[in-house]
Amino acid sequence: RVDQLKYDVQHLQTALRNFQHRRYLREQQERQREELLARTFTTNDADTTIPIDETLQFNESLQSAHRGMDELIGSGTSILAGLRDQRVTLKGTHKKILDVANMLG
Numbered sequence: 001r002v003d004q005l006k007y008d009v010q011h012l013q014t015a016l017r018n019f020q021h022r023r024y025l026r027e028q029q030e031r032q033r034e035e036l037l038a039r040t041f042t043t044n045d046a047d048t049t050i051p052i053d054e055t056l057q058f059n060e061s062l063q064s065a066h067r068g069m070d071e072l073i074g075s076g077t078s079i080l081a082g083l084r085d086q087r088v089t090l091k092g093t094h095k096k097i098l099d100v101a102n103m104l105g
Helices: 002-038 052-104
Strands: none
Touching: none
16 A cells, blocks of 8 residues: 555656646747747848958968979879889899990800
């Protein structure tokens, strides 16, 4: 019997909390609705501006960095091409030196 009463009390307390929560939410929604209906809307101020300058500077900085990376990649490519040419030249020279050494004995 005591356990049944404890269960009933707990069940009723939970139901009361749920009811109070729903009531609080309903009252809050009504307050917000009344605030919106009572508010007077006005036009925007004349000082409405868009921060284009900062965005433009950021875009220019990104483009400058992009150009710099392109130049860096181009420079690396030309260095690699130069190293390949030097390798071919050194291979040819090495072959000629071996040929001369074979001729001389």
